[in-house]
Amino acid sequence: MTASVISAESIPGTGRAAQGAIELRQVSKHYGDVVAVDGLDLTVQPGEFVTLLGPSGSGKTTTMMMVAGFEEHTAGTVLIDGRPVDSLPPRDRNLGVVFQNYALFPHMSALENVEFALRMRKVPRAERRQRASDALERVGLGKMGGRKPRQLSGGQQQRVALARALVFNPAALLLDEPMAALDKRLREQMQEEIKTLQKSLGITVLFVTHDQDEAMAMSDRIVVMKDGKIVQSGPPEEVYNHPITDWVASFLGDTNLIPCTIVERNGEEAVVDLGGLGLARVRDRGASGENYAVSIRPEHLKFRTRATAGNGCAAALVSSTNLGATVRHRLTAGGHELQLRELSSDRGTRILPDEELWVGWDADKAQLLVLES
Amino acid sequence: MKTTNPQQRLLALISIPAFLFLVIPTAIVVPVALNDSRYITFPPEGISFAAVAGFFADRAWTSALTASLQSAAIAVVIGVLLGATAAIGLHGRKFPGQPAVVGLILAPMIVPTVVLALAFYQFFISIGMVGSIVPIGLAHAVIATPYVYLTTRASLAGLNPALVRSAQSLGAGPLAVLRHVYLPIILPGLISGALFAFSVSIDETVMSLFMQSPGATTLPVKMFTDIQFNLTPKIAVSSALLVSVATIGLLLQVMFVLKRRSSTRMLPLAVSAQT
Numbered sequence: 001m002t003a004s005v006i007s008a009e010s011i012p013g014t015g016r017a018a019q020g021a022i023e024l025r026q027v028s029k030h031y032g033d034v035v036a037v038d039g040l041d042l043t044v045q046p047g048e049f050v051t052l053l054g055p056s057g058s059g060k061t062t063t064m065m066m067v068a069g070f071e072e073h074t075a076g077t078v079l080i081d082g083r084p085v086d087s088l089p090p091r092d093r094n095l096g097v098v099f100q101n102y103a104l105f106p107h108m109s110a111l112e113n114v115e116f117a118l119r120m121r122k123v124p125r126a127e128r129r130q131r132a133s134d135a136l137e138r139v140g141l142g143k144m145g146g147r148k149p150r151q152l153s154g155g156q157q158q159r160v161a162l163a164r165a166l167v168f169n170p171a172a173l174l175l176d177e178p179m180a181a182l183d184k185r186l187r188e189q190m191q192e193e194i195k196t197l198q199k200s201l202g203i204t205v206l207f208v209t210h211d212q213d214e215a216m217a218m219s220d221r222i223v224v225m226k227d228g229k230i231v232q233s234g235p236p237e238e239v240y241n242h243p244i245t246d247w248v249a250s251f252l253g254d255t256n257l258i259p260c261t262i263v264e265r266n267g268e269e270a271v272v273d274l275g276g277l278g279l280a281r282v283r284d285r286g287a288s289g290e291n292y293a294v295s296i297r298p299e300h301l302k303f304r305t306r307a308t309a310g311n312g313c314a315a316a317l318v319s320s321t322n323l324g325a326t327v328r329h330r331l332t333a334g335g336h337e338l339q340l341r342e343l344s345s346d347r348g349t350r351i352l353p354d355e356e357l358w359v360g361w362d363a364d365k366a367q368l369l370v371l372e373s
Numbered sequence: 374m375k376t377t378n379p380q381q382r383l384l385a386l387i388s389i390p391a392f393l394f395l396v397i398p399t400a401i402v403v404p405v406a407l408n409d410s411r412y413i414t415f416p417p418e419g420i421s422f423a424a425v426a427g428f429f430a431d432r433a434w435t436s437a438l439t440a441s442l443q444s445a446a447i448a449v450v451i452g453v454l455l456g457a458t459a460a461i462g463l464h465g466r467k468f469p470g471q472p473a474v475v476g477l478i479l480a481p482m483i484v485p486t487v488v489l490a491l492a493f494y495q496f497f498i499s500i501g502m503v504g505s506i507v508p509i510g511l512a513h514a515v516i517a518t519p520y521v522y523l524t525t526r527a528s529l530a531g532l533n534p535a536l537v538r539s540a541q542s543l544g545a546g547p548l549a550v551l552r553h554v555y556l557p558i559i560l561p562g563l564i565s566g567a568l569f570a571f572s573v574s575i576d577e578t579v580m581s582l583f584m585q586s587p588g589a590t591t592l593p594v595k596m597f598t599d600i601q602f603n604l605t606p607k608i609a610v611s612s613a614l615l616v617s618v619a620t621i622g623l624l625l626q627v628m629f630v631l632k633r634r635s636s637t638r639m640l641p642l643a644v645s646a647q648t
Binding site for chain 1: 539546554
């Protein structure tokens with residue numbers, strides 16, 4: 001397996017290096033009165049893996065389809081490598097697209113599928129054969145070239161779709177929920193493979209998914225979308241640990257939301273009143289709204305003893321559920337219901353009678369956010 | 374040994390006579406055509422190919438056959454072009470007035486042929502296009518188009534819209550999309566549509582009768598005029614000819630469908646080391 005075959009050297013025919021920067025400026029899409037995408041600003045750096053994450057109807061797929069050129073935006077500009085592509089049809093945008101159900105041509109063999117883009121670019125027969133089989137080799141399907149898509153498993157079809165989208169050295173790769181049809185184990189394997197491939201090629205990827213685990217696992221940057229707008233954008237850990245609204249916090253995973261009032265805001269930190277849980281120092285990103293809450297992920301809550309310093313309070317255990325790798329504890333503390341998650345292997349290191357049970361958290365793991373509803 | 378149960382017997386009791394009722398009137402022309410007699414008689418008095426030879430020796434009959442094939446060729450080519458492009462063009466599109474457009478395409482199936490015949494007759498007279506097989510072929514194309522449209526539309530129902538998009542993203546222009554995405558998928562529909570168009574044209578009598586001229590008399594028209602004063606076995610021969618053309622066409626289509634099915638059938642998956 002060598003990287004030379006698919007590596008992005010130049011766009012054939014143009015002699016211009018494909019950088020793969022994607023930029024959206026105030027891009028909107030209206031369907032009659034319905035606003036699918038609302039004044040989106042987004043910049044994807046060359047070589048960056050950016051995920052549009054959101055529930056169905058958030059406009060993430062529409063956004064990608066506008067970049068690919070399948071949907072026309074009603075306002076704004078899309079630029080690829082600094083060049084506006086608004087009037088370019090999809091075939092001239094030089095983007096590799098992998099669709100949800102792969103959309104392989106059913107009557108063509110795997111090799112012919114991969115060859116297709118080269119055929120459209122009038123690459124001589126021998127050369128395109130060679131490049132297509134090299135691309136198949138690269139995704140581990142060197143011996144499957146003669147098979148029709150229906151003779152391939154879901155994972156294999158996905159690899160063919162990837163090879164097909166990469167073989168012509170596109171400026172960027174657009175992936176529309178490409179793992180939705182795969183089972184969990186295969187999905188995780190493909191996530192790693194795609195990530196590895198992306199790194200070795202250094203290609204820009206715009207990825208669309210509603211699966212927050214997938215977004216966490218693969219992205220350099222997650223763009224959380226809701227109702228056609230970007231709610232929050234940043235590296236996965238940042239978005240996960242420091243959500244700016246309760247909606248983002250809940251969408252990215254389980255969390256404890258504790259309503260609070262602000263006592264003092266001081267740059268990156270704030271002091272808040274958590275009602276029954278007392279005063280606490282928390283992380284602040286400066287978001288403002290009417291009602292506030294603090295979000296603490298269940299795995300960031302820890303059992304503690306009264307003696308331990310830091311944020312914490314007395315708690316009572318309601319129930320414990322073993323989930324395999326982790327254990328989920330339900331607690332009540334200061335009139336709030338809390339969830340605490342610990343590794344199963346850590347269970348039993350704590351032997352305390354209930355009346356002495358305390359829970360606590362690190363100040364930088366508690367995030368002040370705006371309550372949307 | 375298990376014998377057939379009463380239900381199956383009842384089914385056979387009803388369906389076999391029904392089947393015979395449908396087939397015998399059509400099949401009867403074959404022995405009549407091969408009859409050893411100068412007139413149409415049944416039951417046949419002996420087997421002979423004299424009538425068949427006579428049919429092909431008679432210029433009036435062979436030119437009628439040629440005229441029929443010519444009009445069918447025109448109907449198939451134009452019908453397939455119009456019907457298929459209409460089906461592709463309307464596929465997956467919604468716009469105001471679309472039902473009206475579809476209705477217009479299908480109208481020739483519903484409007485009584487005699488009305489169409491009169492309309493076409495007047496139209497072609499008024500533009501001075503008479504005395505050849507072309508106007509008959511064009512008229513046949515109009516009634517053949519809805520069949521091609523329907524069969525093509527039916528095969529398009531299985532088209533994954535993402536296929537069109539992926540072809541476009543890979544650099545395919547409109548013609549390449551047509552050639553590599555639409556054509557392979559609509560081919561079965563196109564072939565059965567073409568067969569429909571062919572049989573509609575071969576069978577059509579009313580319009581051909583209205584627009585007939587010495588150089589443009591189709592087989593059914595020749596049969597119809599002859600049967601009134603010249604009752605020869607050649608009429609039965611031409612009927613038998615039509616029946617066999619229809620049968621061969623049907624068999625070809627069945628063969629094509631079966632072949633396609635077996636070639637695309639899923640082969641046992643070899644377990645791949647990669648997955």
